[in-house]
Amino acid sequence: MVEAFHNNIIFPNKFTGDGETKMTKDGHRVESETYVGGHVEALEAGVFRADIPCKFRLTPAALKSLRDSVPETIEKELIREFGIPLENVVDFDERCAEVQETFDHLLAIPARMENPRIYHLDVGAMYPNIILTNRLQPCAMVNEEICMACTYNRPDAKCKRTMNWEWRGELSE
Template identity: 40%
Template sequence: TLCETLLMVQAFMADVIFPNKHEDEQYKYTDDSHLLISETYVGVSVEIFESDVFRSDIPCRFKIVPETVEYLIDNIDRTLQQSIEIEEKLSIDLIENFSK
């Protein structure tokens, strides 16, 4: 929620260690098997504000290594399979359109 997000930002700015948010189910799906991203309505102004929290208030430095991106693209089947089976602990057989 937005309140949790704001609290995490304040904790981060104060160098307070905070645990990851516990989630019972990692993913939920709609009746027609589409991934459900959010079960609650978020207004446009809240969504924009929430985005600004992550973009502006928490400094984040990262570097994209082009060779790594190219490797992942060249090995997309293997990359997706690892993400699905190892990271998400799902069977690849559950993905109806994996071959596409």
């Protein structure tokens, strides 16, 4: 698609020669192929940008439940993710208090108008070929080298979530 754009071709042909026709190992021609299985769950469709204010309605009961489970959650993650026993953490109670204070601020005003801190594109309704063309998924299309060069590559990056994909194709004899 990139080459077609640079050469002013609006609708490029899918195949230009016999050498590009995909064949299975047993000699069948692949008429069409797609990937099935990956999905995106979204509470609301659309693009959310950090520079456009958005209305958020938070559920106080859920926030309170999360607030109350902060010490257990942090302890579990310290041990599971980082292998750090609780005895080695000097300021555990202070850090838990900071997180709980953040929840208290959210509980004080559950109906909020803020600039989101996430970028979200709902691709739930996109066809798999569009997802593949735009390199949105599957993650097998991105190798470690591409991932390391990415601007958004951080230890806490959520883009590294692995999805289960299955190849599906239509064959001819």
